[in-house]
Amino acid sequence: MAGEVQPPGMLLTTLGKGVNWARTRSMWGATFGLACCAIEMMATGAAHNDLGRFGMEVFRASPRQADLMIVAGRVSQKMAPVLRQVYDQMSEPKWVISMGACASTGGMFNNYALVQGVDQVVPVDIYVPGCPPGPQSLMHGILALHEKVMDGEIQRPIIHSASSHA
Amino acid sequence: MSEDNNTEEIEAGEATVAVDEGPPTGSAGRLRVHDMWVAGTEERADVRHFTDEGAQELLPVEDEAALDIQRGVVVDDDYELDDAVDEEDRQIINMGPQHPSTHGVLRLQLEMEGETIRRVKPIIGYLHTGMEKTAETLTWMQGPTNVTRMDYLSPFHNELAYCLAVEKLLDVEIPERSQAIRILMTELNRISSHLLFVATQGMDIGAISMMIYGWRERELVLDFFEKVTGLRMNHNYIRPGGVAADLPDGWEEDVESLLETVPAGVAEYHEILDENPIFLDRTRGVGVITPAECRAYGVTGPSARASGIDWDLRKVFPYSGIDKYDFDVPLGKHGDVLDRYHVRMAEIDESLRIVRQILETMPAGDYRTEDRKVTPPPRRRIDESMEALIHHFKIFTSGFSVPAGTAWQSVESPRGELGVYVVSDGGTKPWRVHVRGPSFAHVQALPAAMTDSLIADLVATLASIDPVLGDVDR
């Protein structure tokens, strides 16, 4: 996915790990709740299943201030360009969680009206199955994303060489 | 100075104004500053050190109207703009579809003149899922899985309306226990939906802590749903012929604990919001829908009852045995946001009443109809009986057939009249399923409620109408 990245030295490795750690500790989501999954996303942020313990209780309406887009719900044909536009407006580094069956594959609505999987519109990092996924499933997906970022599996290279493109 | 005792104490530096009778008449007709903060309560604050230093000159008490304006009880509305204002002063502002306050993917095109909205055009379709088309490809028994996701905040009501319409065509009789279970689940659903309404209404008005509070009791109700149906939302539990499974053992204790915890939480929300001056300012007189507008646009449910229309489908066209239970229908007077809030809070109490009555009078019996052509046989019977095996096979592969005809059935969902129009051609799949979602009509009535109001009022009004875009777009 990344192009030619200069192999970082020891100082930059530690710095890279520190940056990754910081990125996971306050990953703010963009409000992209569409349908039933949005209700479960709100439930995950509420008191019973508290997303605030991961520093994520804030959902920013402005995509400029958000890192994570949780596409929660079914994406219709009319909504797809809006989804892409909001994704493009987010600044790097950004991640996408596709929450629920409808966002991941079109779900039970395999018909003319829905985009069959939001990964046809935006690149997705984590898929969370369920209809709707309960707060625990969503939290598992979010924590899996955190692990992936911490381990460097999803690379947002600090050093940009000419051919690297995130 | 005056003959008032307190004056001397004030000068002495140790005034206590704890005990007082009659209207406050401090020296020179001044209102004691602390009275503003404890207005409405019986007790007076015990102020040890009271000084006039820096106090502003307040108006004499006799001038009540001016006093109300200063207290903020009455707002002198100076937002009347001249109609002769130039058209070029108007801007078109787009709100949504991705917006934290539009309750889903609703897009509003606003023609604004400063802060005042002159025209509103709702643009919908961002959640259109083709559910009515999908319904024609699913069997009658699979129908509730589809229909339940339309109004996703009250899934049981969608299922109930669909199943009642299908049962009208099938002409089967539903056992009493099944009816009681259906009403139990739908009334609990009403409670959970209204709790979410309170949460989002508070958050949209600015009481962001309400968002966290409102979910407390809702989670408890959802836990009960998970115990009974297996899912927290979109349950597919109410099926044509009855319900999918009987209530689990120990459900009485769960409902009993709900009946204790939910009222306590609701009482807290009343404390937080009911007398809050900011809440009252932002909701009183805002977003008024008149009864004539309700009738013209088809606004039903709590939004219509807040305007004074005494219409509740549970009372007028009772369904599923709900007329056995005793409950009142709260009505509002002004049709503003505050009334809609109060009506819904009162409806939570009424639903709790119904749930208690069901808990006490739940009949024994079958949880689904006996007619084996409609409901699948119990699993263990399949080992014993060939007929049961055949019925099971028929129902789960091609599905049962419903006699040809058309039927309309509506139920009282937390948003209003949720209707289902079913057309059958005698086959195993519906010919046409049309769901009349209440929010579709409410979104249409938004311009009537929002024109010539401020944009801040728009957010409050939209939250109070409680639209669910799944209902609107289907």
Place this chain on the structure above:
Amino acid sequence: MPEEEEPTTEAESEEPAAADEGSEVEPQVLPDEPTLAAIVEPFPSATWTVALDEWVVGVDPAEYHGLVAAAKDAGFETFIDLCAVDYFRRRPRFDVVLTVLNYTSPKRLRINVGVDGAEPAVATVSDVYPGANFYEREAYDLLGIEFNGHPDLTRILMPDDWQGHPLRKDYAVGTVPIQFKEAHTVE
């Protein structure tokens, strides 16, 4: 389910303009509920059924608007629903179903009008019931029925440039075969 028959010959002479049935003069059968009879009487093409707690009236497109206005005057002031059904092999092909409500009686009235043709069209009732506005747009969007006189007959649920009317029976569901996408590889 008519219990009594009241053939009236005054009905035909009252409405000469609406008598586009041809030369067949059938005595009109009126229901015994007076409100329903008052609504149905001026319109010779209207058929009615009383089933349980519902009144269902069928009418021709030419008399549709008049009947709806008469229903509103008779007390059915609350608009509830307007939907359309595609019967495909039947003539007329489409049915527009209007449901209105009378709070005071209380009674629900359903009015069916059969619409046909390559470009099906019927009068709008959004001037009688403002709430019908969005519903008629939805019927136009999903089934292609035009409503003459509608203030803003544009697509409402589908994108503006969508071709076709999805809920018609000759429009496919649009099922996409399930694809197994390759796993996203990260270097």
